[in-house]
Amino acid sequence: MEALLANISRYITLTPGETERFFSLVEEKKIRKKQLLLQDGDICKHSIFVKQGCLRGYTIDKQGTEHNITFAPAGWWIADLYSLFTGKPGQLFIETTSDSVVQLLSREKQEQLFQEIPKFERFFRILTENALVSNQQRVIDNLSLSAQERYLKFCERYPSLINELPQKHIASFIGVTPEFFSKMLSKS
Amino acid sequence: MEALLANISRYITLTPGETERFFSLVEEKKIRKKQLLLQDGDICKHSIFVKQGCLRGYTIDKQGTEHNITFAPAGWWIADLYSLFTGKPGQLFIETTSDSVVQLLSREKQEQLFQEIPKFERFFRILTENALVSNQQRVIDNLSLSAQERYLKFCERYPSLINELPQKHIASFIGVTPEFFSKMLSKS
DNA sequence: CGTCTATTTGAATGTACTCAAAAGCGGTGG
DNA sequence: CCACCGCTTTTGAGTACATTCAAATAGACG
Numbered sequence: 211m212e213a214l215l216a217n218i219s220r221y222i223t224l225t226p227g228e229t230e231r232f233f234s235l236v237e238e239k240k241i242r243k244k245q246l247l248l249q250d251g252d253i254c255k256h257s258i259f260v261k262q263g264c265l266r267g268y269t270i271d272k273q274g275t276e277h278n279i280t281f282a283p284a285g286w287w288i289a290d291l292y293s294l295f296t297g298k299p300g301q302l303f304i305e306t307t308s309d310s311v312v313q314l315l316s317r318e319k320q321e322q323l324f325q326e327i328p329k330f331e332r333f334f335r336i337l338t339e340n341a342l343v344s345n346q347q348r349v350i351d352n353l354s355l356s357a358q359e360r361y362l363k364f365c366e367r368y369p370s371l372i373n374e375l376p377q378k379h380i381a382s383f384i385g386v387t388p389e390f391f392s393k394m395l396s397k398s
Numbered sequence: 399m400e401a402l403l404a405n406i407s408r409y410i411t412l413t414p415g416e417t418e419r420f421f422s423l424v425e426e427k428k429i430r431k432k433q434l435l436l437q438d439g440d441i442c443k444h445s446i447f448v449k450q451g452c453l454r455g456y457t458i459d460k461q462g463t464e465h466n467i468t469f470a471p472a473g474w475w476i477a478d479l480y481s482l483f484t485g486k487p488g489q490l491f492i493e494t495t496s497d498s499v500v501q502l503l504s505r506e507k508q509e510q511l512f513q514e515i516p517k518f519e520r521f522f523r524i525l526t527e528n529a530l531v532s533n534q535q536r537v538i539d540n541l542s543l544s545a546q547e548r549y550l551k552f553c554e555r556y557p558s559l560i561n562e563l564p565q566k567h568i569a570s571f572i573g574v575t576p577e578f579f580s581k582m583l584s585k586s
Numbered sequence: 587c588g589t590c591t592a593t594t595t596g597a598a599t600g601t602a603c604t605c606a607a608a609a610g611c612g613g614t615g616g
Numbered sequence: 617c618c619a620c621c622g623c624t625t626t627t628g629a630g631t632a633c634a635t636t637c638a639a640a641t642a643g644a645c646g
Contacts, residue, residue, distance in 0.1 A: 269538050269541075269542065271542040271543075275542070277538065277541040277542050279534070279537060279538060279541070291527075291530055291531060291534060292531045292534065292535070295527045295530075295531060296531070301538075331519075335523060335526070338523070338526055338527060338530060339479075339483045339526060340483075341530055342479055342483075342526060342529055342530040342533060343479060343480045343483060343484070345530060345533040345534050345537060346467070346479060346480065346533050347480070348537050349467060349533060349536050349537060349540070350457050350465065350467060350489075352537070352540045352541075352573070353457075353465040353467070353540075353570075353573050354457065354459040354463070354465050355459075382541075385540070385541050
């Protein structure tokens with residue numbers, strides 16, 4: 211079964227007709243490694259589902275340093291949620307970390323979907339709730355765990371990415387420099 | 399106007415009848431300073447609106463150190479969202495930091511409300527979205543800002559609490575020790 | 587007034603960072 | 617096929633930021 215359909219079916223059940231209608235609103239795209247889908251100042255107009263490959267969401271601070279906020283391997287959703295919810299320009303960059311296939315659902319078509327098939331409201335509500343819970347957990351982890359422990363959490367959360375991503379991206383995600391991260395790994 | 403009604407009216411408009419029905423589902427409570435409303439392992443069954451006073455949500459790590467995750471001064475909502483959404487035991491403690499008056503809406507009555515007056519779904523959806531956006535911002539801030547800058551963010555976010563809360567609670571929120579925080583303040 | 591808690595101050599320590607340089611690795615073109 | 621280039625990772629020395637522990641001081645509350 212299509213990964214996106216499987217993802218949706220975890221929370222709601224669709225008839226064949228609804229499934230077809232849903233996919234008629236979704237746009238599929240192939241994107242090569244290291245392509246930027248969204249940047250600082252853009253208005254985020256799509257929810258992105260990753261069918262193959264991997265994307266990362268990051269910010270760039272005033273010293274010019276990148277900070278990875280989230281990763282989206284196959285089967286995950288990604289977007290600049292601030293921008294998507296408010297319609298205002300966001301601060302997130304979204305980029306592929308490998309050759310990828312993504313499925314895009316625009317805010318506009320999402321609204322249409324909600325009108326036609328209300329149970330999708332439930333689906334996206336649950337998606338939002340899950341994202342909130344996991345973000346809150348990250349705030350807690352950043353306040354209470356050591357770099358080592360934050361790395362273990364990363365491994366639990368993204369097992370498929372441990373040997374996929376450049377170390378510097380993992381370092382940035384857990385909030386340490388690549389140099390420190392390298393030393394940390396060699397000690398454990 | 400009642401603070402809770404004002405809070406709701408920012409996003410949806412209620413008829414007098416709907417307003418009355420809503421308040422019939424809400425339970426109001428006075429709580430003295432330093433009372434625990436929820437602790438580690440509890441299942442969170444209510445969304446809490448703070449009418450007067452202030453609450454804090456915190457975790458306790460395995461070294462026994464408290465970490466303030468969120469504050470809720472008058473006009474704010476608070477809950478252990480993980481537990482509230484999933485129905486499982488949470489890890490958050492919620493405690494009053496001053497004599498307070500809170501208004502409780504149980505998960506159960508919230509469901510009832512959604513059945514009777516669907517526009518409340520919209521209201522709580524927006525509340526969830528806002529919470530997500532602000533949590534994501536906190537993740538970003540914790541990765542990119544210095545302790546000094548995180549303190550400034552705290553001041554923007556909770557202006558009413560700057561001279562209200564014990565410093566150690568602010569220190570814990572921004573993720574430094576009380577001693578370091580004290581030195582930081584005296585230098586600026 | 588006395589007790590309890592919060593805050594300040596100082597010294598010693600540790601964790602993580604910066605900067606610099608070397609080594610490793612992967613892809614590309616000759 | 618291999619040599620080179622660019623990027624990532626490693627290693628080391630010196631430094632900065634933040635912590636721990638201890639003790640003194642200040643405030644709040646009964």
